[in-house]
Amino acid sequence: MKIATWNINSLTVRLPQVLEWLEANPVDALGLQELKLTDDKFPHLELEAAGYQCVSHGQKTYNGVAIVSRLPISEVVRNLPNFPDEQARVITATLATAQGPLRLINAYFVNGQAPGTDKFAYKLRWLAALTEWVRSQLAHYPRLVLMGDFNVAPDDRDTFDPIGLAGTIHHTPEERAHFQQLLALGLHDSFRLFEQPEKSFSWWDYRMLGFQKNRGLRIDHILISDALKPQASACHIDRAPRKNKQPSDHTPVVLTLAS
DNA sequence: ATGTCGACGAATCGTCGA
Numbered sequence: 544m545k546i547a548t549w550n551i552n553s554l555t556v557r558l559p560q561v562l563e564w565l566e567a568n569p570v571d572a573l574g575l576q577e578l579k580l581t582d583d584k585f586p587h588l589e590l591e592a593a594g595y596q597c598v599s600h601g602q603k604t605y606n607g608v609a610i611v612s613r614l615p616i617s618e619v620v621r622n623l624p625n626f627p628d629e630q631a632r633v634i635t636a637t638l639a640t641a642q643g644p645l646r647l648i649n650a651y652f653v654n655g656q657a658p659g660t661d662k663f664a665y666k667l668r669w670l671a672a673l674t675e676w677v678r679s680q681l682a683h684y685p686r687l688v689l690m691g692d693f694n695v696a697p698d699d700r701d702t703f704d705p706i707g708l709a710g711t712i713h714h715t716p717e718e719r720a721h722f723q724q725l726l727a728l729g730l731h732d733s734f735r736l737f738e739q740p741e742k743s744f745s746w747w748d749y750r751m752l753g754f755q756k757n758r759g760l761r762i763d764h765i766l767i768s769d770a771l772k773p774q775a776s777a778c779h780i781d782r783a784p785r786k787n788k789q790p791s792d793h794t795p796v797v798l799t800l801a802s
Numbered sequence: 803a804t805g806t807c808g809a810c811g812a813a814t815c816g817t818c819g820a
Contacts, residue, residue, distance in 0.1 A: 552807075552808070552820085553807090553808055553809080555808090556808070557807090572807065577808095577820090579808070579809065603809085603810090604808090604809050604810065604818095604819090605809085605818095605819075605820095654819080654820060656819085656820085694820095696807095746805090748806075748820090749806035749807050749820095750804060750805055750806045750807085751806085752805095753805070753806090786819095789807090791807095792806085792807075792820080
């Protein structure tokens with residue numbers, strides 16, 4: 544089975560690309576981030592016609608996440624129960640797979656703007672709350688996936704300019720320590736379980752020909768629990784959608800689990 | 803620093819967030 548994550552930067556604008564991508568890449572589950580629409584505007588009919596059930600946690604203008612799945616969805620939790628938040632950033636659900644229940648946490652991590660700002664402080668508080676949520680979920684669901692737009696480049700391989708961008712947002716020691724704390728819960732960065740091309744990125748700035756120059760970051764991740772690790776057979780970044788005429792600034796990451 | 807997007811409210815652009 545295949546599971547993917549994609550920050551689509553407005554589902555209103557990108558729905559045709561999502562449908563096109565799913566047709567070419569019929570994954571079992573897709574986590575979306577930055578819907579930028581409310582739940583009443585979520586395009587259930589169009590995705591159902593493509594064979595997918597969806598659960599969403601949206602809001603107007605900003606943020607918003609959804610799980611799009613061919614597998615039955617249950618036990619949906621919106622946002623972090625331990626962290627009251629007006630921003631819609633997390634949706635957690637159970638997928639009924641042939642191997643049993645799989646707990647899927649799909650998140651749009653806080654951007655954080657810059658170290659020293661209020662937004663950065665919010666990012667660190669949010670990260671701490673997320674870690675506790677993942678810890679508690681792992682205790683109940685050994686088969687667990689945490690994926691989404693992490694807004695963290697875990698190490699120097701994950702940025703086009705490790706020296707020039709050292710200490711800036713996505714690259715700070717605090718953010719990277721939080722990423723390591725997530726791994727310490729018993730999770731694995733599935734992308735790094737396999738040999739990958741150098742300079743593999745999942746996001747490129749719209750400005751200054753970022754994609755054309757491959758000035759990007761790897762900030763979209765799929766973390767899998769110890770129990771799922773033996774099943775993982777591949778993980779790759781699909782750069783193709785970034786070449787579309789009106790692309791998202793992010794591109795999908797796809798995990799393959801052997802049955 | 804920002805050369806790009808997208809949403810929004812109020813206009814036919816300015817502001818915010820990323």
